[in-house]
Amino acid sequence: MKIRIEPYGDRQLETVVRLSLRAWTPVFDSLQQVIDADVYRSFYPDGWRVSQQKAVEEVCTAEDTNVWMAMSAEGDAIGIDTGLTVGFVAVKLHSESSMGEVYMVAVDPDFQGQGIGTALMEFALFWMKDAGMSVAMVETGGDPGHAPARHTYEKLGFGLLPIARYFKKL
Structure with a gap:
């Protein structure tokens, strides 16, 4: 699928929000299975x-966050409206540490597996580097629901920092 990436607008x-909730449903289903109830x-x-x-509303409206949308760039030939929002990425820059952070990324479930997440990540990485950052960071879960995200990040050359985070209900 051909896409174009454009800046987010308040409208x-x-x-x-709708796209992210649909995209993250399998992730939260997975989390519910691996975390104590x-x-x-x-x-x-x-x-x-x-x-x-x-969280999405706060990220999209935060002054310290840059957000871009992935829009379909193909028309009716494949049955998709041109200009349909198929994904988004939100990036924060941490100038003091020269690190760019991919804060959120999501692809509409109907369009996953077509390279849109990779395109959004590559765009974000290029933008971070162009903004003077020397390191890029993204966080994700280790549960099965996050496996596609981990695959994308590893494919793009991200290295894992092993961190163990434990939780207990008090």
Whole structure:
């Protein structure tokens, strides 16, 4: 699929929220399977969708975050509307450490596996380097739901920093 990447605009907030909640449903289903049920409920007392919607809204409107959209660039020949939002990426720059952080990235489930996540990541990496950053960082989970994300990051040359994070409900 051919895409174009363009800057996010405030009118696209609802579209980005809907896309991210659809994209991350398998991730949160997976997390629920690997985290203690009480801990999971503590993290998401109103359900994960409520907290994720708030997180996406905050990221998209934060002054210290740069957000871009992946838009379909092919028309009706393949049955897709030109200009359909198929993904997004949000990047923060940490100038003091010369590090760029991919803070969020998501691809619409109907378009996953077509290189859109890779294209968004490559765009973000180029932009970070052009902004003077010397290191790029992205975080993801180690559970099965995050496996596609890990695959993309490793394919792009990211190296894993082994960190163990433990949780216990009090």
